[in-house]
Amino acid sequence: MTITWLIEWVNDSWLGFLGLPGAFILAVIIAGLAIFGLVAVHAIVAVYVERKVAAFMQDRIGPMGQGPGLHAGKWGLLQTVADALKLLVKEDIIPAAADRKLFVLAPFILFLGAFIAFVALPFSESLVLADFNVGLFYILAVSSFGVIGLILAGWASNNKWSLYGAMRSAAQIISYEIPAAISLIAVILLVGSLNMQAITSAQSGTVWGILPNWFVFQNPFTFMAFFIYFIAGIAETNRTPFDIPEAESELVAGFHTEYSGMRWAFFFLSEYANMFIVCGVAVVVFLGGWQSPIPGLMTGRIWGLFWFMGKVVFLVLIMMWIRWTFPRLRVDQLMNVSWKVLLPLAFFNLFGAGIWSLWLD
């Protein structure tokens, strides 16, 4: 179910009078709305789950509104929906000293970076919007686009805390993209392709007879690469223990200190969208994508979607677990972890994976 299929489908339907350009525009709008729906629903569900997970980890019960109606619902199930509605109707405040144009622009740029990365994620065997040959490279490229939004937000707010947050996040995200990308190259070496579906397909079957043939199990170097990528991924999404750009106890709220209402919600939305992207890439590259953990069991289009989402949710839950367990690193320690630990490891890993692939051939 790619975008080309969607264009043909629109063109063949009664909307055929629109012609190919019209069908293209319509197909893009349909796909965009679908992705936005996914992002929004994921954010709403993930925020709820995060609050509940945090609450259970901390011996609390979390949101527990009861009764019918919009009042939070039973088990607080509608809590995040209510929060989202509240954010929608909140007053939109732009500080007097802010650079208005950039201030308004920043959340959208940040969101765009996360949003367009969804295009290349293979949700299932046949469900990927754009199955193109540089899929992984594209995701890495566009997801680093968001940092421009962060810097703009920090600068345009004209607030010292925001500025600190923006500068920290710029340094952090750029530093962590390097080990993340290099750890992914180890897998790309073995597959010989940047196509997301090709990477997924390369992980079918079993390894050592029992484990699924996922890259995380295939050889020691890809195993290590998974952890390097995942740690770097947590840092890229600005989550504890790498949440220094928005470190609450230091920088109040970092780059989004001055934002409120829906603009702030877009920061939140893109944080959760970014989590999805990072976990989605980890799933595709290391955990077999939409493939079933037991080869041959429950395969097919719908099950593929189920396995993909299941694995992503699993990784997102691990991210939450980490977030509510660890303290935060200091900014220089964060850089040390990236440049002195993860980067050498990733290079060593790449080297090892190269030797391994030569030796196997």
Place this chain on the structure above:
Amino acid sequence: MGVNKTEEMVLNIGPQHPSTHGVLRLKVQTDGEIVTSVTPVIGYLHRCFEKHCENITYQQVIPFVDRCDYIASMNNDFGYVLAVEKLLGIEVPEKVEYIRVIMAEMNRIASHLLALGTFGLDVGAFTPFLYMFRDRERILDLFELTCGARLLYNYMWVGGLSHDIPVGFVEKTYEFLDYFEPQIDEYNNILTFNKIFIERTADVGILPVDVAINFGVTGPNLRGSGLRWDLRKDETYSIYDRFDFNVPVGQGIKGSVGDSWDRYWVRVEEMRECVKIIRQALDMMPRDGDVKAAVPKRIRPPQGAIYSRSETPRGELGFYILSDGKPKPFRLKMRSPAFTALSVLSEISQGWMISDVLAILGSLDIVLGEIDR
């Protein structure tokens, strides 16, 4: 290329900031992330405590003392009533002494839990904070059972107590202690020995013992610097000489002596000692006796001045009372431990990063109510 000397930036941390522990303002000169100087600006919570005391009777001062260090009201009450009793020369009944020690030590645990929890919060760990609050809640429940209040107790009176301990208090306290002791290991597992926490706090904000003494820093902050100085042991008051307990000091286990981790660790260990003291006090406490037997009808101390000090969770709390023979103190001066602890902040946080300054501030465990008074 010439040398680019960038301009230093003044950063105002507070008075409205998530981690200033009250309404404290820090004027921080920063060179990028590095802090070149810190100036604490206080007074946002000033309530004229000392001047107020000149217009109210000795008994009426107690609720005001509660509100100074509102995290450890029992200890503050204890310090104040000791001073007034010294002025009056009152002997209080045995049972009152024991209950006072139990309450003070329980409040010390509650206060340390808050200090450790918010310190964790300052370095970004949210979960330990709530674990500690969960257990602090149990202590507050016991206080509520005793005197009806959860934060500002007004429990210790000159010469006695406002209420006797209720039926079942002793059993409930034993139960709490049995529950609480293993919890300390849980805190250690989740926070104290966490690698990131050690990275953030060990060797950060080292307070050398001579600087600590020069600034008059007392309490866990001084003991964290390695000096075994605890008024409960070294200038024993009330009945502390009857109990067997240790005074933990910072040994630089994870870094050097006197770093933030040591100050934290001293508090963790002190909680264990508090449990020890409470157990002994509960065992030895006489079960009957009137807690109001020695409460004077009206307090009219003789002319003279007195200085009395006691060990609160934050350090040495001193009361200087000048009496002119009237029912109201002529002058009352409070020496608050948190004030001296804050004064040392600018000395030890230069050259560290912004995040470290907040970690150091958290490790000093200040309460603004006591600093501003």
